[in-house]
Amino acid sequence: MERKRLDPHGTKKILRFACHCCFLLSIFTSTTRAFDYADALKKSLLYFESQRSGRLPYNQRVTWRDNSGLTDGLEQGVDLVGGYYDAGDHVKFGLPMAFTVTMLSWGVIEYGDQIANAGEFEHALDAIKWGTDYFIKAHTNPNTFWAEVGDGDTDHYCWQRPEDMTTSRQAYKIDENNPGSDLAGETTAAMASAAIVFRRTNPHYSHLLLHHAQQLFEFGNKYRGKYDGSVGVVKSYYASVSGYMDELLWAALWLYKATDNEEYLKYVIDKARSFGGIGWAMTEFSWDVKYAGLQILASKLIMEEKHKAHGYILEQYRSKAEYYICSCLNKNNGSNNADRTPGGLLYIRQWNNMQYVSNAAFLLTIYSDFLQSSNQKINCHHGDTLDHQEILSFALSQADYILGSNPLNMSYLVGYGPKYPTRVHHRGASIVSYRENKGFIGCTQGYDNWYSGSDPNPNVLVGALVGGPDYQDNFMDQRSNYVQTEACTYNTAPLVGVFAKLSQLENQNQNLPSVASY
Ligand SMILES: *[C@@H]1O[C@H](CO)[C@@H](O)[C@H](O)[C@H]1NC(C)=O
Ligand SMILES: *[C@@H]1O[C@H](CO)[C@@H](O)[C@H](O)[C@H]1NC(C)=O
Secondary structure: OOOOOOOHHHHHHHHOOOOHHHHHHHHHHOOOOOOOHHHHHHHHHHHHHHOEOEOOOOOOOOOOOOOEOOOOOHHHOOOOOOOEOOOOOOOEEHHHHHHHHHHHHHHHHHHHHHHHHOOOHHHHHHHHHHHHHHHHHHOOEOOEEEEEEOOHHHHHHOOOOHHHOOOOOOEEEEOOOOOOHHHHHHHHHHHHHHHHHHOOOOHHHHHHHHHHHHHHHHHHHHOOOOHHHHOHHHHHHHOOOOOOHHHHHHHHHHHHHHHOOHHHHHHHHHOOOOOOOOOOOOOOOOOOOOHHHHHHHHHHHHHOHHHHHHHHHHHHHHHHHHHHHHHHOOOOOHHHOOEEOOOOOEEOOOOOOHHHHHHHHHHHHHHHHHHHHOOOOEEOHHHOEEOHHHHHHHHHHHHHHHHOOOOOOOOOEOOOOOOOOOOOOOHHHHOOOOOOOOOOOOOOHHHHHHHOOOOOOOOOOOOOEEOOOOOOOOOOOOOOOHHHHOEOHHHHHHHHHHHHHHHHHHHHHHOOHHHOOO
16 A cells, blocks of 8 residues: 655645745645654653663653662672663663664754653653663773673573563673774764753753763774674674774764864764765664764754865765665665665565664654755755655655554554554563562563463553564564564654654644644
8 A cells, every 4th residue: 555645746836835834734735644743752752761770760650660670780890770671671782772862862952942842851851861871880981881781692581570580680891802882982972962962951961971972982992893792792682783983983973063172073074984984875774884874964064164174075975865865765776775665664674674764764854954954955866856845754754654654554653543563572561560560470480471472461662663564564463573563762762853843843734724624
């Protein structure tokens, strides 16, 4: 089933009036149904509370969760209590956790006003701070950073609530002898972007984050190496396939944005070629591969007068950024386009495809804003141009697919709308709440009594974005189908910004009498 798309002639007609309101009208009439993006935004932020490790605060809203992981780091003599579980298990994996925080922070930097208008600003900052508080603890001296607590193999052997965990809580670190430039780089990006977020509301904390970010960058840059070479247990879970050069450039660029220190910009310019920043043309952006995000962030510098001297390199960053955008909209040459399902969903790969979709929706939304504010279009292959409206319309189509505009009429954002996955692959959500039943549930008891049943999960993992449908828009709502039903923190993180932007458009739209009927 094809989604209804913008009729190009209809768009042109509307455009002739060249007014902002007409644009809003054109973008929302292209959807088959209206979604409550403010509700989706609120739910997406709630999800991060379900993933909290450590001692939960008094204002915890997800009440089926309780304290967990309270001895993390004890064996190693460090306090590693806190942070996030990455997905449906209880390992605290540093790289995806840092990427989650970077994307949340970027969302707040771009759409802070819209998030505040929806009444969600405090919740967004809380979600970021739960991660950055942990990164501060894990950075025990300038050249030591704790990379992971728990390990996938041991953890996956059990199906338990986090509150009952009996599995290994061994912690693993990177340091001078065990480098991890990718992990250090991504954590730098997370802390530097969060430093921008907290600059106004909590300047002391912002300073502290910057201090850690700068030290981590120095460490990662000086002692070069992939973190999965140093922390072997991460290899079959979050191996760093793209290496560390993308993260080092990304880290330097976020530090430049946070400090205005030319040294960091110089790094991004000088190493643009040798580190692949202007060499790699990508069709995906993820916790592992940062190039497209880096290229988009770098492109936005072009408009500022003070960056004119670096125009030559920045333009090359932009050319690769636009390759990514064109690929998402299928405007590249032949095989250089991202695939789509028959229902119109971007399709990169089978396992947890939704992460690529939500990341793309975010990058497209940002780039659309950039084109609009700088009054530009982009040129794809064969002189095909794209304007900011087409790009935003496509991002909107992806958000709408996620929320239920798809062949199964299913929302892949858990807890949103009338129909959503009910057997999410998630230990805590699939077992009776600890608050309700404090009796210990053992390692394999969880498999026997909760995992293997066909009942819906007793706890709804509100706001989680699951792995999503296959290349034919099919989805099997089964707990054992982790390829499709597991949710990850970095799936939802980029959606916060996207929903904030769309909820603002929808609000403005509803104020227009002529479109009040839908
Ligand atoms: C891209 O287009 C050019 C002609 O413009 C053609 O020679 C080339 O084979 C195309 N590449 C792919 C991958 O389709
Ligand atoms: C989805 O909704 C449409 C429109 O209401 C309906 O025609 C279609 O049969 C539904 N599909 C499924 C799988 O429920």
